[in-house]
Amino acid sequence: MKLMRIGAPGAETPAVLAEDGRTYALAGLTEEIDGAFLASGGVDRVRRALAEGTLPRLDAAGLRVGAPVARPGKVVCVGLNYRDHAEETGAAVPERPVVFMKDPSTVVGPYDRVLIPRGSVKTDWEVELAVVIGREARYLASPAEAAGCIAGYAVSNDVSEREFQLEYSGQWDLGKSCETFNPLGPWLVTPDEAGDVQALGLHLAVNGGVRQNGDTKNMIFDVAYLVRYLSQYMVLRPGDVINTGTPAGVALGLPGNPYLRAGDTVELSVDGLGTQRQTFIDA
Structure with a gap:
C-alpha cells in the first residue's frame, strides 16, 4: 500500500x-x-x-x-553506511553507525524546490532509503522486534552543505539542517509492498547525468540493525524518520566536486518506492 x-x-x-x-x-x-x-x-x-x-x-x-508523513518528531540520519561512499570521501569504514540528527522541518515534498543556502558553495545530493517508524521503539532486543516497529519506507534526498558540515566546525547538523534539505516521498510504502528492502536499487541523476547507482544490499548496517541500534540510545516514536545512508557518487567524492548550483535539477529514485525531482534555487 x-x-x-x-x-x-x-x-x-x-x-x-x-x-x-x-x-x-x-x-x-x-x-x-x-x-x-x-x-x-x-x-x-x-x-x-x-x-x-x-x-x-x-x-x-x-x-x-507533499511529504508522505506530516511533522516527523525527529529525523535521525546514518552517515557513511555504504562502504563505497566511505571510501570515496576518504573516511574510515565505521565500526559502529555514525549517527546525527537533522531538523525535522527540513522535510518537504518530493517535487518541491530546494533552497541553496546563502553563502553556500558546496551543496550536495544524497539518495537514501528512509524508514518511517510506526510504533514506539525503546531498547529493542532483536531484528524481528525492530522490523515490527516499521510503518513503511520512502525515498529521501539527504541534501547536505559540505562546507558547513565538514569545514566550519565539524558539526554535521549545521550542513544538514538548512531549509528544505530533506525532500521525502512521494509515498510511504508499507513493508508488505516494499518487499526485501536490502535488495533495492538507488539511483540519482543531476541534469540528466547519472551520479549515483547503488543498492541497499551494500549497506554496512542493515535496516533492522539500525532500528534496533538506535532504540538503545533514544526512543523512536511513530512518525519519526530514519535516513539510512547513501551509496557512492556524491559531489564530495567526484572528480572536480560538481556541487549544485541554482537551476540544477536532481532526479532520484529507489526501486519500488517512487521517484523524486527537485530544481535547486538560491535562498
Whole structure:
C-alpha cells in the first residue's frame, strides 16, 4: 500500500494510491498521516476501507505531492553506511553507525524546490532509503522486534552543505539542517509492498547525468540493525524518520566536486518506492 499527502503546503489531503492505480482520499478515516495515525492502527484501517470500497476517489492530476508523513518528531540520519561512499570521501569504514540528527522541518515534498543556502558553495545530493517508524521503539532486543516497529519506507534526498558540515566546525547538523534539505516521498510504502528492502536499487541523476547507482544490499548496517541500534540510545516514536545512508557518487567524492548550483535539477529514485525531482534555487 502507498500512502501519500496531496495538496498545498500545510493543507495536504491524506490519500492512498491503490493497486488499481487510482487515488483515494482518506476522508472519514483521518485528517492527517502522522505519528498519531500510525500509532493508532491507521494503516490497517485504510487497508480495510480499501477492501470494502468505501473510500472516495480523489482526482490528484496536477496537484502538488507533499511529504508522505506530516511533522516527523525527529529525523535521525546514518552517515557513511555504504562502504563505497566511505571510501570515496576518504573516511574510515565505521565500526559502529555514525549517527546525527537533522531538523525535522527540513522535510518537504518530493517535487518541491530546494533552497541553496546563502553563502553556500558546496551543496550536495544524497539518495537514501528512509524508514518511517510506526510504533514506539525503546531498547529493542532483536531484528524481528525492530522490523515490527516499521510503518513503511520512502525515498529521501539527504541534501547536505559540505562546507558547513565538514569545514566550519565539524558539526554535521549545521550542513544538514538548512531549509528544505530533506525532500521525502512521494509515498510511504508499507513493508508488505516494499518487499526485501536490502535488495533495492538507488539511483540519482543531476541534469540528466547519472551520479549515483547503488543498492541497499551494500549497506554496512542493515535496516533492522539500525532500528534496533538506535532504540538503545533514544526512543523512536511513530512518525519519526530514519535516513539510512547513501551509496557512492556524491559531489564530495567526484572528480572536480560538481556541487549544485541554482537551476540544477536532481532526479532520484529507489526501486519500488517512487521517484523524486527537485530544481535547486538560491535562498
